[in-house]
Amino acid sequence: MTSNVVSITENSKKAQNAIETLQALVADDMAAVNQTILDRMQSQVALIPQLAGHLIASGGKRLRPLLTLASARMLGYEGKRHVDIAAIVEFIHTATLLHDDVVDESDMRRGKETANNVWGNKPSVLVGDFLFSRSFELMVEDGSLKVLKILSSASSIIAEGEVLQLAVIGDLSVDEDTYLQVIEAKTAALFSAACEVAGVIAEAGHEKEAALRAYGANLGIAFQLIDDALDYSAKQATMGKAVGDDFREGKITLPVLLASRRGSDEEMTFWKRCMEEHDQKEEDLTQALALITKHQTIEATVNRARHYGDKAKDALAIFPANEARKALEDIVDFCIERAY
Amino acid sequence: MTSNVVSITENSKKAQNAIETLQALVADDMAAVNQTILDRMQSQVALIPQLAGHLIASGGKRLRPLLTLASARMLGYEGKRHVDIAAIVEFIHTATLLHDDVVDESDMRRGKETANNVWGNKPSVLVGDFLFSRSFELMVEDGSLKVLKILSSASSIIAEGEVLQLAVIGDLSVDEDTYLQVIEAKTAALFSAACEVAGVIAEAGHEKEAALRAYGANLGIAFQLIDDALDYSAKQATMGKAVGDDFREGKITLPVLLASRRGSDEEMTFWKRCMEEHDQKEEDLTQALALITKHQTIEATVNRARHYGDKAKDALAIFPANEARKALEDIVDFCIERAY
Numbered sequence: 185m186t187s188n189v190v191s192i193t194e195n196s197k198k199a200q201n202a203i204e205t206l207q208a209l210v211a212d213d214m215a216a217v218n219q220t221i222l223d224r225m226q227s228q229v230a231l232i233p234q235l236a237g238h239l240i241a242s243g244g245k246r247l248r249p250l251l252t253l254a255s256a257r258m259l260g261y262e263g264k265r266h267v268d269i270a271a272i273v274e275f276i277h278t279a280t281l282l283h284d285d286v287v288d289e290s291d292m293r294r295g296k297e298t299a300n301n302v303w304g305n306k307p308s309v310l311v312g313d314f315l316f317s318r319s320f321e322l323m324v325e326d327g328s329l330k331v332l333k334i335l336s337s338a339s340s341i342i343a344e345g346e347v348l349q350l351a352v353i354g355d356l357s358v359d360e361d362t363y364l365q366v367i368e369a370k371t372a373a374l375f376s377a378a379c380e381v382a383g384v385i386a387e388a389g390h391e392k393e394a395a396l397r398a399y400g401a402n403l404g405i406a407f408q409l410i411d412d413a414l415d416y417s418a419k420q421a422t423m424g425k426a427v428g429d430d431f432r433e434g435k436i437t438l439p440v441l442l443a444s445r446r447g448s449d450e451e452m453t454f455w456k457r458c459m460e461e462h463d464q465k466e467e468d469l470t471q472a473l474a475l476i477t478k479h480q481t482i483e484a485t486v487n488r489a490r491h492y493g494d495k496a497k498d499a500l501a502i503f504p505a506n507e508a509r510k511a512l513e514d515i516v517d518f519c520i521e522r523a524y
Numbered sequence: 525m526t527s528n529v530v531s532i533t534e535n536s537k538k539a540q541n542a543i544e545t546l547q548a549l550v551a552d553d554m555a556a557v558n559q560t561i562l563d564r565m566q567s568q569v570a571l572i573p574q575l576a577g578h579l580i581a582s583g584g585k586r587l588r589p590l591l592t593l594a595s596a597r598m599l600g601y602e603g604k605r606h607v608d609i610a611a612i613v614e615f616i617h618t619a620t621l622l623h624d625d626v627v628d629e630s631d632m633r634r635g636k637e638t639a640n641n642v643w644g645n646k647p648s649v650l651v652g653d654f655l656f657s658r659s660f661e662l663m664v665e666d667g668s669l670k671v672l673k674i675l676s677s678a679s680s681i682i683a684e685g686e687v688l689q690l691a692v693i694g695d696l697s698v699d700e701d702t703y704l705q706v707i708e709a710k711t712a713a714l715f716s717a718a719c720e721v722a723g724v725i726a727e728a729g730h731e732k733e734a735a736l737r738a739y740g741a742n743l744g745i746a747f748q749l750i751d752d753a754l755d756y757s758a759k760q761a762t763m764g765k766a767v768g769d770d771f772r773e774g775k776i777t778l779p780v781l782l783a784s785r786r787g788s789d790e791e792m793t794f795w796k797r798c799m800e801e802h803d804q805k806e807e808d809l810t811q812a813l814a815l816i817t818k819h820q821t822i823e824a825t826v827n828r829a830r831h832y833g834d835k836a837k838d839a840l841a842i843f844p845a846n847e848a849r850k851a852l853e854d855i856v857d858f859c860i861e862r863a864y
Contacts, residue, residue: 227684227687228684229684229687229688229691230691231687231690231691232684232687283649283650283653286645286646286649287645287646287649287650305626305627305645306626306627306690307687307690309623309626309627309649310623310627310683310686310687310690311683311687312653313623313652313656313679313682313683313686314680314683314684314687316653316656316679316683317676317679317680317682317683318680320660320672320676320679321673321676321677321680323672323676324669324672324673324676327669329664329667329669332660332663332664332672333661333664336657336660336661336663336664337661339653339656339657339660340654340657340658340661342653342657343650343651343653343654343656343657344567344568344569344572344654346650346653347567347569347571347572347647347650347651347654348569350571350646350647350650351569351570351571
């Protein structure tokens with residue numbers, strides 16, 4: 185067992201290096217993206233940059249725009265459009281986060297108070313709308329209908345996924361495929377679009393665009409699976425995030441879905457009370473964590489994530505081996521090893 | 525005085541005829557728009573068409589898409605694009621209404637329970653996002669970057685206006701120009717865009733596009749001024765809307781802004797308690813209505829609206845006199861005479 189722990193820690197360290205390597209690889213581009221974000225979230229209405237800046241400056245990893253920049257780099261793209269496109273992707277993501285935090289009634293994100301907690305739900309809804317509109321204004325400035333099509337479609341799919349997630353909240357009869365449909369829509373669609381648009385601006389052609397789309401989609405699924413595992417993991421607490429948010433909201437994610445399927449009738453009664461009837465006592469989270477451990481559903485969730493991670497890496501096989509491709513492959517491990 | 529009442533009633537009847545004339549003029553086109561709206565709000569996620577349909581089928585006047593259709597008709601446009609463009613305008617409007625009702629915590633709209641009241645805030649936020657994204661998908665299908673630019677810019681401006689409105693809520697020191705800035709952004713921007721895009725698809729040229737933009741913007745300001753007057757008018761109650769919503773929310777609209785300016789120090793103390801400190805008793809609305817009557821600020825608001833209505837009509841002078849132009853001129857009176 186000791187050797188296993190050591191190996192996980194080593195993997196975890198290697199994975200952590202992957203995000204730093206990726207950030208270093210496109211550091212100049214990313215500085216330009218950050219500048220564009222700051223410039224374009226300005227408004228005469230002071231509350232807009234205040235509220236948007238609170239979230240945007242809160243030290244997120246900028247994973248989605250990093251994917252756009254690294255994909256462009258992998259393709260040898262030498263133009264300037266990737267900077268605006270990456271900023272657009274981050275604007276869409278930020279708008280989504282602002283609305284998510286309202287919908288989830290979240291207090292904390294990235295170790296900081298959420299905007300809805302500081303300013304209330306109302307400005308969070310409206311500033312989200314502003315950032316979303318602004319992202320379309322930036323797309324129009326870029327001028328590519330193909331980019332507009334990919335990103336407007338992704339936005340629609342994200343919203344559909346969020347509504348579906350809401351519709352099945354507390355519903356333990358939901359099957360794994362419906363759960364997958366939710367995470368494909370709410371998370372993987374933007375990862376996928378973030379990579380695909382790099383192919384479009386680099387004029388990489390149909391096959392490469394499809395490969396980038398597949399890489400992003402599979403990476404996004406893996407990423408969300410790990411996020412959902414982390415919500416029940418002690419690791420989460422060290423990242424400034426609360427453990428058990430999904431449990432308290434009655435969000436049926438894979439660790440709970442599988443635990444309820446694998447458990448006894450008595451355990452199902454427990455899950456139904458907590459998730460469907462939303463009748464939770466303080467000690468219930470401890471019990472939920474014990475059942476998740478008993479049925480090893482964190483491990484199962486991580487294994488599912490590895491499957492999608494493998495598909496993501498294999499999708500990159502058609503690209504020439506270069507530093508950026510290596511960084512995109514390694515970021516798959518980063519997304520998965522976050523679980524440890 | 526009797527003759528004045530008769531004249532107002534006659535004007536009111538004439539104005540009511542104006543909307544019916546406009547609706548009849550473009551009835552076929554509008555039927556196509558309604559079909560497009562129904563088709564394109566569909567989703568596998570059942571809650572989306574349910575919630576969107578509740579608002580969309582709730583018997584709104586469809587004023588904004590009517591403006592697009594009538595503008596296209598006035599220009600002699602013979603293509604098909606105006607149908608999708610009009611549906612897009614209504615989608616943006618509907619998304620805005622869904623978010624507005626969440627932000628305003630409204631219970632009723634168009635004489636029906638609001639979506640947020642029936643389904644809660646969360647799906648209203650997300651379905652609003654869906655409709656908004658869908659509107660951009662439709663624009664991309666239309667394929668005109670110029671249309672995309674006008675409508676994405678309008679969307680940004682609307683969101684900015686809503687945030688500004690929120691930022692100045694309960695602030696009696698706000699001046700008339702800031703109030704105007706709010707209503708130009710939150711209402712007039714979409715009226716203006718709805719008309720301008722008709723000019724774009726009809727390839728009417730710079731001067732006519734600018735005239736349509738000016739017509740829509742001035743009409744939108746007049747429309748919102750009257751809406752704000754109606755909130756303090758007995759007429760409102762006959763339209764299935766509550767009287768005094770703005771008062772209860774602490775929204776400083778022109779009737780209150782002017783009444784507080786024209787009144788005594790003692791009256792200002794009353795307004796400050798109600799609007800700034802948000803300390804309202806049940807009889808306060810009656811007192812507010814009495815002060816608004818005393819200082820004739822409904823009349824003043826309607827007069828301001830007439831000014832913008834005149835500008836809107838004059839903006840149409842460059843177009844050939846035809847049935848559609850006449851209908852667009854007459855709709856200005858409809859928007860204003862709603863006050864009576």
